[in-house]
Amino acid sequence: MEKWQKDFVEILQTVADEVEQFFLGVNATVDALFDLSEDIAEQINNNIAGEIENYLNEITEPFLDAYWELEDVTGDYEQQHLPYIVEPSPEKHPACIGCHHYHGQVYAGNLLVCAMHPYGWDDKDCPDWQTDRGEF
Structure with a gap:
């Protein structure tokens, strides 16, 4: 082989190595982002979900109590008319x-x-x- 052919093959090998290193870096970054998002989701689930559940319970409890009282009053009517x-x-x-x-x-x-x-x-x-x- 001539020198220019050897240089060309060497350049192609270098480009292939650099592209491989680039994609390995991208893969590592994506893995790190997935780990970070899992950690954030776990923190949200542990901390915020409990607070949201308590808040929703405080809001809905009066309505549910009124609904159950209404159910007791209208239960006989529904059984007769359904x-x-x-x-x-x-x-x-x-x-x-x-x-x-x-x-x-x-x-x-x-x-x-x-x-x-x-x-x-x-x-x-x-x-x-x-x-x-x-x-x-």
Whole structure:
């Protein structure tokens, strides 16, 4: 090889070494920043989070107390007025057992059996009975 080729290869090797050193320095800096951010997050969690929790408890406690008192007052009303499901039985609404259209929810004390027969079907065989698979 000629001298200029050797010099060129030597320059390329030097550049590669310098780039490697640069990225090693960047990697060390990033690691240091991650360690620093972990330390800061830990300090925030230990010191500030407790203070924030106490502050929020002081603010929300009166509202929560009022809410629980209101819950005691309105609890009976909600139980009477929220819908609940009544399943069909052989004694009540036997034609509706297994029917796809059965709704069976009680609203304000009134049972809605299904949209086609809101009060249920009187006989054992409903003409609109349909299984869940769409068979008649």
